[in-house]
Amino acid sequence: MPPAKKRARRYDSAKLRRAVVTQYGTVRTAVARLTPEQLADRTVREPLARLHRAAGDIVVATEAPEPAPGDDLIALERWPYAAARAAAEGGDPLQDTYEAVAEAVTGTPDTRRVGTEAGPMRFPDYLVTRIVALTVHTDELNEALEPAGITVPLDREALATTTRLLADALATEAPGGSVELRIPPYAVVQCVEGPRHTRGTPPNVVETDPLSWLRLATGRLTWPDALHSAKLSASGDRADLSALLPLLP
Incomplete structure (x- = not known):
């Protein structure tokens, strides 16, 4: 029997708007406190450039002509893989103001x-993609600033939204019910073709935390390293999801 069609997750537009502004504002505040030497460090400059572009793209997208009503909208859950394929075309970072x-x-x-590189989207869905980018690049920035003991806070709503979309994207790419992916406290999805679980403890379970999940989803943490460091647990014959990762470059 084919897997039941998964209902698309709904996001609160007001919470999305608040998460974008809060996360970008938090980055702006933190960067204002960095020294010129820290800002000159390439490992800091690169995630900052990606953060500026992730936010600045919102300005560019909303100032551009609106896609024609007849153009099919891309499903939000399809965006990570579609964006990864389109990323090969590249582009220059943007420096737009807060x-x-x-x-x-x-x-x-x-x-x-x-309009996006992956296709036209509703504005609230597009904000979800910008939240993902802001969250991922803020985490990259934190890795670069770790030696200096500086941490840029991640907005809770932004982290939750990122976790859920990346989990939904994987479940959309590999539909099924044989594996349960758990990312507490934000997401639980079923994926991968095979015997469908209906009750009790699933035979194939993957569990990780939100930060480890977004690092796995972007290729900054490998599946073996996550297992070895106990940031990931995977039980069952079908619980190896490494062939589906990363979702985003």
């Missing part, structure tokens, strides 16, 4: 459609 980003985020209606 105020411009906040204005675009708060002033654009939910009904607005925007």
Whole structure:
């Protein structure tokens, strides 16, 4: 029997807008306190450039012409893999101001459609993709700043949204019910073709924490390293999801 069609997750538009502005504002505050020597470090500059682009793209997207109504919207759960394929085309980082980003985020209606490298999207769905990018690149920045003892806080809603979308993306790419992926406290999804679990403890279970999951999903943490460091547990014959990772480059 084919797996039941999964209902698309719904996100609260107001929470998405708040998460974008909060996370980008937190980064801005932290960066203002860095020394010129820290800002000159390449390992710090590169995630900062990606953060500026992730937020600045919102301004660019909302100022660009709206996609035609007849263009099919891309499903949000398909975005990570579609974006990864489109990323090979590259692009230059953008340096947009916080105020411009906040204005675009708060002033654009939910009904607005925007064009992306993966295809046209509803504006709230597009905000989810920007939250993922901001969260991932903030985590990269934290890794670069770790020797200096500096941590840029991750907004809870932003981390939760990122965790859920990346879990949903994997479940969409590998539909099924033989493996249960658990990322407490934010997400539980079933995936991978095979015998479907209906009750009791699933025979194949993968569990990890949100930060380890986003690092696995972006290729910054390998499956063997996650297992070896106990950041990941996987039980069952079908519980190896490494062939499906990373989701994003």
